[in-house]
Amino acid sequence: MMADDAQNIRRKIIHIDMDAFYASVEQRDNPEYRGKALVVGGLPEGRGGVVATASYEARKFGVRSAMPSKQALQLCPHAVFVRPRFAAYKEVSQKIREIFRRYTDLIEPLSLDEAYLDVTTDKLEVGSAIEIAKQIKDAIKTELQLTASAGVSINKFVAKIASDMNKPDGLTFIGPSQIAAFMEKLPVEKFFGVGKVTAAKMKNMGLHTGADLKRLTEDEMTKAFGKAGRFYYQIVRGIDNRAVQPHRETKSVGAEDTFAYDLTQLDEMNPELDRIAETVATRLERYGLKGRTVTLKVKYHDFRQITRNQSVSTPVSSAAEIAQIAKQLLAIAATDDMKVRLLGISLSNFGEPQRKTDQHTDQLRLF
Template sequence: MSAEDIERPPHRKIIHIDMDAFYASVEQRDHPEYRGKPLVVGGGPEGRGGVVATASYEARKFGIRSAMPSKQAVKLCPEAIFVFPRFAAYKEVSQGIRAIFARYTDLIEPLSLDEAFLDVTEDKLGIGSAMEIAKQIKQAIKDELRLTASAGVSINKFVAKIASDMNKPDGLTFIGPSSIENFMEKLPVEKFFGVGKVTAQKMKGMGLHTGADLKKLTEHELTRHFGKTGRFYYHIVRGIDNRAVQPHRETKSMGAEDTFGSDLSELDEMHEELDKIAEKVVTRLQRYQLKGRTLTLKIKYHDFKQITRNQSFAIGIDDLVTIQQTAKALLEATDTTKKIRLLGISLSNFGDNQQGAVKEISGQLRLFN
C-alpha cells in the first residue's frame, strides 16, 4: 500500500470563544449609565489603590489594561468610572454562555469565566461547518445575553485562540489548514504560548523575532535554549498542535492570596495574614477532596518585586496546621525586613488525589483591596 492509499484522519474543527471585555460589558449591560463611558472593573484608586480586572473598550482607548494599578489607570483617564466586581453576576452569565455552547457540543474546555475551547468536529446538530456554528453561538450570546463575543476557528487550539483575538470586539476569524504555516511564520514571538517578556527579550537577543525565525532552529536547538517548551515552539510554528479539547481538565493547583490595604512590615502581621490565607486554602482543598504534595508561598514586596518559595512532601497534605507552619517557615527563610504587599499560598502536585474537574474562581478577588 502506498502512502497515497493511506487515508489521513480529518482535521479537527476547533472554536475558541472569548467574551469581549467581559466584566465591564456585563456592568454596562446591567447599568445603562455606564454605557459609552470609560469603565474600569476592579479595585478603586483610593488609598494605596487596587488593580484593574478589566476595562471597557472606551477605557482601553486611553491605554488602560488588565492588571494595571488603578492609580495608573486614573492618571491615564481621570474621568474613568471605577466599579467593584460582582463575581456572582459574572458566574451566572458564564453559566448561560456554557449552556449555549452545550447545544452544539459536549467537548467544551473552559479556560475561565469568559473563554473556552469547543471541539465541533462532530457537532450535535449536524451542522458540519465550524464557522456556521461560531456564527450561531455569537448570535445566541448577543440575542439571549445581550453581550458580544469574539470567535477564532481553526484546526487546533493554539491557532484558534490567536484567531479569536485578531478582530475584537465582536470578531470572527478563520485560519484554515492551508494558511496556518504561513500565518505562524509571520507571528511575532511574543504571541507564542509560554513567551513572556523575559523569554521574548531572550529570543530577540538571539535574532528571533517571528515564527519564521524560530523555524530556522532545529528541535534540539530550541530545547537547548528554552527547555521543554522549545519542543512546543518547534511543532507549533509548523502548525502542529495535537492537544485535545479537554472537557474535564485536571486541577493543577489550588490556592488563595491577598493584597493588603497597607504594606506589612511586622513578622507577627505576616503570620496572622498567612493563617487567614491558609484557612481559605484548606476550605477549598477539602471541598474538592484534594491533597497536594507541593506547597508554594508567593510574596510580592512593596516595590512589586515578586518571589515564590516551595516545599514538597512525600504525601499529599490538606490539614491547616501543616499548611500554616510550612508557609511561615518558607516566609522566615526570606528577607522579612522588606515590606510586603501580597501573600499567597497554593497547593499543587495532586497526583492520584485528583478528584475530577475543578475550575476555581479563587484568585479573582485577590486582585482587589
C-alpha cells in the first residue's frame, strides 16, 4: 500500500526550452535571415558586443551565447548580426505561457524561453506527461511557427537535463527506472550547481561522472564541497524534491550598456543614464513594479567596477526619477581622471517600506 501511495504522489515534471529562441523569432519574422548564420546580440564593431543567442547555422561554427561578438565573427565571418528586440521576444513568451496554462497553473518560468511545468494533475485530464509535452510542442509549432525541446521526468533536475539531450525539436523522457543509470553516466559538469571551478576540483579528485560521485559517502561529499556536497550526494541518486514555484519573486529590474569608447565627462555619461533609465522604466511598467532602491553600476576602462545605491521612502518607477537619482550617485562617484566603459542602473526593494525605518531611507548608502 505504501509503495502504491508513493507511486500515486510521484510528480510529473516537464521542462520546456525554446530552440535558439531569439534567433528563431528573428528568422520567423524576417525571411531573409532563414537558413543563415544569425547572431543576436551586440554588434562586433566597437568592443562591448556579446552574443545573446545564435541560430543553429551559426552554432555549427562554434558560436555560443555569452561569447564576445568579435570572437563570433572570427569563428563565422559570414554571420549576420542583429540587435535583440526584447519587446518582441516578451510578446512571444507570453503566448507560449498561454499555451502552458491550458494544461497547468503550476508554471515556473526561468527566463523568456524556458520553464518548468508540474502536470501531476493537468487541467485537461490528459494524464500522460509525455503526451502533454507533445501537445505543447505541437501547439508552439502550429500557432507560433517556432520549435521547442521538452524533457519529462519525475523531478526538475532530470527534466531539465533531458530537455537538452535531443535539441532542436526534441522530446526526451527519463522514467524512474532509468534515472539511476542516467545519473551514473552523466559528466560532473552537467550536474546542477557544478560550475567550472567545482568541476575542475572534482576531476582533480578523479571524479568524472555520476558513478564516481556515487562512490563517496555524504560526509565525504560535505567535507570536500561544503553544504553543496549534500545536494550533490542527493542529486546523483536522482533525489530532487524542489517543487515547481509558480510565483518567482522579482528581486530587481535593470539595464546596462557598454560603450564603443571610454566616456570621460559627466556631460557624456548623463545622456546615457537617461537612455538606460528609459529602458528600466519600460521594464518596470511591463511588470507593474515600483522600487525604493536605485543602484548605479560603473565599470572603468581597466574593468574595475563599483556600485552605488540610494534608497527613498516613496517608490519610484518613472525614467526621470530613476535617471535623476542615478546622476546624483554618478556625480558623487566621479573623479577627474575616470574612464568609463559601462554604466548600468537597476531598481530593487519592491516591498512595502518598514514604518520604523521610513525616516532614514532618504540617506545615501554608498559602498
